[in-house]
Amino acid sequence: MAGNDSVPGGFVLRPLNERVIVVQILVMIFLCINLLQIVTFFKKECFYMTARYILFAVTLLSDSLLLFISDILLILSFYQLAMDVWLCVIMMIVSFWYAVVTPVTLTAMTLERYVAICMPLHHGGLCSTRSILHGILIIHGLSSVPCIVVLSTFFSSASLSFYKQPKICAGQIFMLHVWQEHVWSGVHQFYFLIILIILLFSYVKIMKVARAASGEDKKATWKGLRTVALHGFQLLLCLIQLWCPFIETAVFQIDIMLFRNVRYFNYIMFSIAPKCLSPLIYGLRDETFFLALKNVVFYSLFNRSFC
DSSP: OOTTOEETTTEEOOOOOHHHHHHHHHHHHHHHHHHHHHHHHHHOTTGGGSHHHHHHHHHHHHHHHHHHHHHHHHHHHHTTOOEEHHHHHHHHHHHHHHHHHHHHHHHHHHHHHHHHHHOHHHHHHHTSHHHHHHHHHHHHHHHHHHHHHHHHHHHHHSOGGGGGSEEOOOGGGGOOSHHHHHHHHHHHHHHHHHHHHHHHHHHHHHHHHHHHOOHHHHHHHHHHHHHHHHHHHHHHHHHHHHHHHHHHHHHHTTOHHHHHHHHHHHIIIIIIHHHHHHIIIIIISOHHHHHHHHHHHHOTTSOOOOO
16 A cells, blocks of 8 residues: 655545445445435425424434544545644534434434323324424534533643644544543443433333233334334444544554554444434334335325325
């Protein structure tokens, strides 16, 4: 590999290896799938009038934005293209923020399923379109807290001249002191604990209802239980992603090649993989959405209603 050939400005001439090609293919596939499902969401009025589909669209948008930005940062890192720290700060604000938006939104989706199954009489009031729109604002507000905490510790420690220095944009540049890593870790552990409690509570409650239900209600309840279980797995991958920077920082101190391998594995497993689960859970398992998706793909010339 021609890793030492460079041109003025810090650009490193490197041929695309198989890892970068695989990542670009996966990113393009998932972005296309997400875009197709976002278009499907806006094609049918019943989707943007239903709580679970609105939250589903939020996850698609946040996942797509995060996937796009992380892929740009990956390419810049691969070619060792540096940028001024202030520009990196702007990109990382979005990255930090939406890395938390997805798990918080998935938690809200789990609560929506809990209300629908365990409190059906209250579902219409608690999960109305107006309530969900307010919920989206709350989701983004709660998700901004870790970002604000991390950036506040960075702003209080970095000098003004630091913002004009060219650096490879990565989360590690915000950790100027060891105590900042502890703060970052503490905030994410707190969020992990709260999300875990909500998930377990919802799962146990839905499980009790599933056992007591009968007939069609039992079938629908068990389907909801499987959806919550898939949300749990997706949340686990998202939450592990929040720990990846700490793992990578520790590995970086040991061996640079091991660091690159671990970072590549983390990106595939905990950045890209969770992004394919939302389309699977609601895009393919949900019959109504799947029929609408088929309509958009194969029968876009016909005006058919599936709601």
